[in-house]
Amino acid sequence: MPDSPTELRVRIGGEAGFGIKAAGQMLARSFVDAGLETFDLTEYPSLIRGGHNNYLLRVSTEPVYSHVEPVDALICLNRETLDLHHHELVDGGAVIFDPEDFGAADVPARLRAVPVPLTEIARGAGGKIMRNTVALGALLGIVGFPLSYLGDSLHKQFAKKAPEIAEGNVTAAQAGCDAAMAACPDFIVQLAPIKGAPRRILVDGNEALGMGALAAGIGFYAAYPMTPASSILHFMAAHEREYGVVVKHTEDEIAAMNMVVGAAFGGTRAMTASAGGGFALMVEAFGMAGASESAVVVCVLTRPGPATGLATWTEQSDLRYVIHAAQGEFPRVVLAPGDREDAFDLTWRAFNLADQLQTPVVILGDSYLSDNRQSTPAYDLSEVTIDRGKLVTEGEVPAEALGTDGRYLRYKVTEDGVSVRALPGVKGANQLGNSYEHDEYGFGSEGEPAETRIAQNEKRMRKMELAEKLVPPPAYFGAPPESAEIGLLFFGTTKGPVREAARMLEREGVKAALMQVVTVFPFPAEEVAAFLGSVPKTLIVEGNFTGQLEGLVRQECLLAVEHSLHRYDGRPFTPEEIVRKVKEVL
Amino acid sequence: MPTAKELESILKPTWCPGCGNFGMFRALKEAIEELAIPAEELAMVWGIGCHGNGADFYNVQGFHGLHGRALPVATGIALTRPDLKVIVEMGDGDGYGIGGNHFIHSVRRNIDMTAIYHNNQIYGLTTGQASPTSDQFMRTPSTPGGVVEEPVNPVGVAVAQGATFVARAFAGDIPHLKEIYKRAILHEGFSVVDVYQPCVTWNKMNTFSWFRDRVYKIEELPDYDPTDRTKAFDLSMSTFHELTCAPDECKIPIGVFFEEPDSFTYQDGLPQLDRPMYKHAEKPRDISATLELYGA
Numbered sequence: 042m043p044d045s046p047t048e049l050r051v052r053i054g055g056e057a058g059f060g061i062k063a064a065g066q067m068l069a070r071s072f073v074d075a076g077l078e079t080f081d082l083t084e085y086p087s088l089i090r091g092g093h094n095n096y097l098l099r100v101s102t103e104p105v106y107s108h109v110e111p112v113d114a115l116i117c118l119n120r121e122t123l124d125l126h127h128h129e130l131v132d133g134g135a136v137i138f139d140p141e142d143f144g145a146a147d148v149p150a151r152l153r154a155v156p157v158p159l160t161e162i163a164r165g166a167g168g169k170i171m172r173n174t175v176a177l178g179a180l181l182g183i184v185g186f187p188l189s190y191l192g193d194s195l196h197k198q199f200a201k202k203a204p205e206i207a208e209g210n211v212t213a214a215q216a217g218c219d220a221a222m223a224a225c226p227d228f229i230v231q232l233a234p235i236k237g238a239p240r241r242i243l244v245d246g247n248e249a250l251g252m253g254a255l256a257a258g259i260g261f262y263a264a265y266p267m268t269p270a271s272s273i274l275h276f277m278a279a280h281e282r283e284y285g286v287v288v289k290h291t292e293d294e295i296a297a298m299n300m301v302v303g304a305a306f307g308g309t310r311a312m313t314a315s316a317g318g319g320f321a322l323m324v325e326a327f328g329m330a331g332a333s334e335s336a337v338v339v340c341v342l343t344r345p346g347p348a349t350g351l352a353t354w355t356e357q358s359d360l361r362y363v364i365h366a367a368q369g370e371f372p373r374v375v376l377a378p379g380d381r382e383d384a385f386d387l388t389w390r391a392f393n394l395a396d397q398l399q400t401p402v403v404i405l406g407d408s409y410l411s412d413n414r415q416s417t418p419a420y421d422l423s424e425v426t427i428d429r430g431k432l433v434t435e436g437e438v439p440a441e442a443l444g445t446d447g448r449y450l451r452y453k454v455t456e457d458g459v460s461v462r463a464l465p466g467v468k469g470a471n472q473l474g475n476s477y478e479h480d481e482y483g484f485g486s487e488g489e490p491a492e493t494r495i496a497q498n499e500k501r502m503r504k505m506e507l508a509e510k511l512v513p514p515p516a517y518f519g520a521p522p523e524s525a526e527i528g529l530l531f532f533g534t535t536k537g538p539v540r541e542a543a544r545m546l547e548r549e550g551v552k553a554a555l556m557q558v559v560t561v562f563p564f565p566a567e568e569v570a571a572f573l574g575s576v577p578k579t580l581i582v583e584g585n586f587t588g589q590l591e592g593l594v595r596q597e598c599l600l601a602v603e604h605s606l607h608r609y610d611g612r613p614f615t616p617e618e619i620v621r622k623v624k625e626v627l
Numbered sequence: 628m629p630t631a632k633e634l635e636s637i638l639k640p641t642w643c644p645g646c647g648n649f650g651m652f653r654a655l656k657e658a659i660e661e662l663a664i665p666a667e668e669l670a671m672v673w674g675i676g677c678h679g680n681g682a683d684f685y686n687v688q689g690f691h692g693l694h695g696r697a698l699p700v701a702t703g704i705a706l707t708r709p710d711l712k713v714i715v716e717m718g719d720g721d722g723y724g725i726g727g728n729h730f731i732h733s734v735r736r737n738i739d740m741t742a743i744y745h746n747n748q749i750y751g752l753t754t755g756q757a758s759p760t761s762d763q764f765m766r767t768p769s770t771p772g773g774v775v776e777e778p779v780n781p782v783g784v785a786v787a788q789g790a791t792f793v794a795r796a797f798a799g800d801i802p803h804l805k806e807i808y809k810r811a812i813l814h815e816g817f818s819v820v821d822v823y824q825p826c827v828t829w830n831k832m833n834t835f836s837w838f839r840d841r842v843y844k845i846e847e848l849p850d851y852d853p854t855d856r857t858k859a860f861d862l863s864m865s866t867f868h869e870l871t872c873a874p875d876e877c878k879i880p881i882g883v884f885f886e887e888p889d890s891f892t893y894q895d896g897l898p899q900l901d902r903p904m905y906k907h908a909e910k911p912r913d914i915s916a917t918l919e920l921y922g923a
Contacts, residue, residue, distance in 0.1 A: 295696065307903065307904070427909070468667060
């Protein structure tokens with residue numbers, strides 16, 4: 042059994058608008074720069090200012106897959122943080138607080154009170170706004186971690202704007218560190234930098250999706266802001282001139298999806314993203330992408346629904362929705378990244394699949410993917426490939442795509458269902474992309490005869506057979522199924538907590554085999570059935586009420602999964618609750 | 628460069644005999660021929676409606692989109708393919724009703740493309756319901772008691788929203804319509820052409836003869852300055868709104884209401900749009916500079 046790694050779990054809490062997330066991310070950056078691994082979780086209400094915000098950071102000497110339940114140190118930027126979170130602390134856990142907010146006597150006796158005059162130090166260093174930095178210094182002080190990494194981050198952050206602000210912050214952090222070390226010289230967790238550790242990037246899911254799209258050669262991104270997808274728009278817009286991408290904040294999601302189809306008609310790699318609510322507005326044009334055989338990529342990032350739902354929280358309740366979205370039947374692919382490595386990898390692959398299949402590809406994520414940062418091995422750009430399928434961008438339309446009268450047949454019926462896609466601008470490429478059913482040329486009025494409808498419908502649906510050969514296979518983790526006591530099946534971001542749970546179980550001598558359904562549509566029925574048949578007990582873990590993945594298993598595999606664990610309170614699974622469920626089942 | 632004849636597809640138009648769409652079809656084909664636009668440099672987009680059936684009748688690089696959504700599809704083309712001239716055809720229900728939001732925002736973006744509205748003041752394809760431009764009190768199957776609301780004033784909305792080219796035309800005057808099309812296509816910026824196109828089947832009020840009795844040409848107005856936005860707006864308000872008005876009571880101006888020749892187009896604001904954007908996907912993009920910002 043492997044030894045437990047050294048870990049620090051710290052929660053920072055305060056009022057919204059205090060800059061808690063920014064402070065937390067700077068702390069994470071400092072640890073990652075020092076060779077440690079991190080995973081963070083930001084929880085915030087849908088408010089600009091006011092309400093309780095908190096940021097949870099897990100730091101480890103080993104790779105981490107998710108957040109966990111216990112907390113070692115709690116940074117209280119207000120009294121409410123203590124009341125809401127003290128019960129999460131382990132015995133001997135530290136409460137870093139400002140004596141102006143409450144007294145040491147308010148801290149439960151099983152915990153370690155670490156009073157640090159946050160406000161007073163901040164004022165002395167340049168202003169109350171530096172309170173967060175004082176608190177970060179205090180935390181680094183009690184865990185014995187050098188301040189230099191935080192100093193570097195501060196200098197980087199303020200290098201352009203105001204170097205003197207960086208200096209003030211460094212002074213503030215040092216004073217916080219000194220005060221905390223004096224108050225708590227013997228804290229239970231001590232962390233040190235790891236020399237020579239492999240470089241990690243610190244990205245959230247949306248940045249990973251954005252980088253995947255950029256690497257794939259995206260030329261057009263259109264979107265309407267909606268949590269949790271908005272930061273993809275910011276990311277793409279920030280890089281539009283550097284990389285040559287037209288980024289459009291549209292009047293609504295209807296426009297975004299239609300523009301993306303227009304860009305794809307011109308041959309440009311194009312993407313849009315939204316939450317489920319925004320995708321609802323896109324659905325008609327999403328179907329048009331299917332009918333017109335347009336190569337587009339759509340990110341649907343789930344937050345709890347229905348309707349406006351819980352804007353800033355997470356769920357996995359859009360699986361069935363994206364698989365079935367739009368009237369009629371057409372081929373599509375739905376990929377569900379589980380973490381920030383998957384998000385990059387599946388996004389550039391999504392563009393290839395869209396081009397190879399000439400049909401929409403959905404990347405199904407959620408707030409847990411989008412909002413939270415994870416230390417991730419730097420993406421290997423040499424792995425990225427571009428396959429544009431049967432695309433013709435210049436010269437003349439190839440003879441194989443011409444009809445007997447010499448006209449280009451954009452929707453020519455082929456064995457694999459994919460037709461030559463000669464772009465506008467290619468000589469002889471007059472064509473009619475069409476949302477109506479159509480004939481091989483694209484004429485809507487000629488699409489009405491039954492035999493034409495059947496030929497075009499079957500041609501399109503044949504692309505699902507090709508899709509099955511091209512899509513990423515399921516991923517397996519944990520113990521080999523043959524030796525496992527239980528098999529866990531899941532999709533999307535449940536991957537993190539499930540992998541973490543399997544590691545915890547392994548330390549206790551329990552072997553669990555894990556299967557991540559990476560491509561949720563077309564559904565990998567054979568692989569899932571084989572997996573379920575190879576383990577003595579089965580448990581499905583998914584973040585929704587109705588068991589959407591479980592329903593797919595029943596439908597596609599004609600198999601029942603014995604046990605299931607659901608969560609639909611807007612919060613992601615914790616590994617501990619999965620461990621508890623596994624023990625209950627065994 | 629295609630002739631008007633070569634711009635016709637192998638399919639013959641199926642519009643009702645006498646439909647105003649025939650005049651628009653002929654005027655646009657002739658305008659494109661006279662402007663000598665190469666086939667490879669032209670893209671057309673249609674919405675859904677009787678006008679949209681025209682998608683089958685043009686021999687061009689085209690896309691027949693959804694009801695009300697032609698403009699965003701065309702925008703996606705225009706903002707990624709600077710080598711293409713984009714012409715969009717829409718109907719009144721299509722472009723001013725269900726697609727009204729895109730109309731307003733396309734106008735204010737001033738994207739360099741041409742938007743043509745087939746305005747027959749009725750829903751033809753769905754058999755005769757009131758449209759956003761139907762005259763007030765008009766009786767239709769969906770408004771048996773008469774349309775209650777005021778019609779949309781497309782010219783006024785476009786002018787007020789900052790459009791850089793706004794014209795109205797009449798499908799019964801093909802030479803005049805053709806000249807307006809040519810000016811609209813040549814205009815650098817978003818050009819709006821609202822065309823009264825009588826529906827001979829469903830609209831028994833606003834007929835060809837009804838229009839002939841009322842239209843007059845703006846260019847015949849003494850001292851009219853089409854670069855004066857306020858005057859253009861005032862003129863747009865002179866449009867008839869009375870169903871039963873006598874010809875001498877309601878005169879309908881046709882021609883170019885407003886034109887701003889050297890406007891700042893949306894494309895002017897996109898220095899990165901220096902080539903067809905599909906060219907960015909010829910090989911994987913090197914994003915190592917960005918990865919470095921994240922710690923690589």
